[in-house]
Amino acid sequence: MHLYDSTVPSGNAYKVQLLLTQLNIAYKQTSLDILATPSESRKPEFLAINPNGHVPALVLDDGSILTESNAILFYLAEGSSYLPDDKFKRAQVLQWMFFEQDSHKPYVSKWKYRTYWAPHGFDDLPKDQVDDMRVKGQTAIDVMEKHLSDSPGRDWFVGDSYSIADIALYAYTSHAEILGFRVGQNVKRWLARVKETEGFVRIKKDPTGKNPY
Ligand SMILES: N[C@@H](CCC(=O)N[C@@H](CS)C(=O)NCC(=O)O)C(=O)O
Structure with missing residues (x-):
């Protein structure tokens, strides 16, 4: 591949x-x-x-x-432990992956891009668009926090094992705190659990040195 x-x-x-x-x-x-x-x-x-x-x-x-x-x-x-066999759980995995693309990534990842790499940072955006990006990114992280805290002992986004729903959400949420978003205790504990999964590797370092993560 x-x-x-x-x-x-x-x-x-x-x-x-x-x-x-x-x-x-x-x-x-x-x-x-x-x-x-x-x-x-x-x-x-x-x-x-x-x-x-x-x-x-x-x-x-x-x-x-x-x-x-x-x-x-x-x-x-497909066929691995990272995607459940159960029909409803598979749909829940997709639900979180669509949430990530629709309600999380457009705000948190744009914030990351503008913070580190955009030629003009946030300066070429009207203030209301910057505020909107911030509020919507925070809302997505709060939705994650609520999901994880809704049911005691909920360790993962779908069912009781680590899946591609967690991988999809981890990618940008791992940067949320350093970008200045409020990250609740349940999301923090979940981020730590993802890091403990077998074969975990961190995201590559930024060769420009601008992103300190
Ligand atoms: N929905 C796409 C988004 C991909 C995306 O936004 N990629 C960015 C990097 S994170 C990119 O290629 N940017 C360069 C460009 O658009 O020219 C996905 O999930 O793969």
């Missing part, structure tokens, strides 16, 4: 790296400079792999291509 990620640590690409490592699957890796102008992910060579111009993309051994981090997780996890 061949994974296309970025030289700066993309949370979306990290999800795939983490699962590939936990599944013990060997892979080649090409890291694109997404801070270049134009981004290497927008050049024709890569657009031939993902016409949407985003990493991650995973090229399978037979040449077929998968894009969208959570779809890649779903594909890789």
Whole structure:
């Protein structure tokens, strides 16, 4: 398999790296400079792999291509302990992965990008858009906190084991506190539990040195 990620640590690409490592699957890796102008992910060579111009993309051994981090997780996890067999639980896994893409990532990951790498930081955004990003990112983290605290002893997002729902949510939530979001005790304990899972690897360090995580 061949994974296309970025030289700066993309949370979306990290999800795939983490699962590939936990599944013990060997892979080649090409890291694109997404801070270049134009981004290497927008050049024709890569657009031939993902016409949407985003990493991650995973090229399978037979040449077929998968894009969208959570779809890649779903594909890789099939048949493993990281994706439940039960029909309802599988739907719950998808529920949290859609939540991550729709209600969490657009705010927390944008905040991360603007904090460390955007040429103008937040300065080229109207204040109300910055405030909105902050409020919505915080709301997503609070929803996670509520879910984990709703039922005593709930360790994982779905059922009672670590799954790709946790991987999808971990990628950007692991940066939330350093970005200044309020992170509740239950989310903090869950972040620590993810770090203890077998074969866990942290996200790559930022080669620009701007992101201290
Ligand atoms: N929904 C996509 C989002 C992918 C995405 O936003 N990738 C960013 C890096 S985290 C990217 O490729 N940015 C460079 C660009 O858009 O040119 C996924 O989950 O894979």
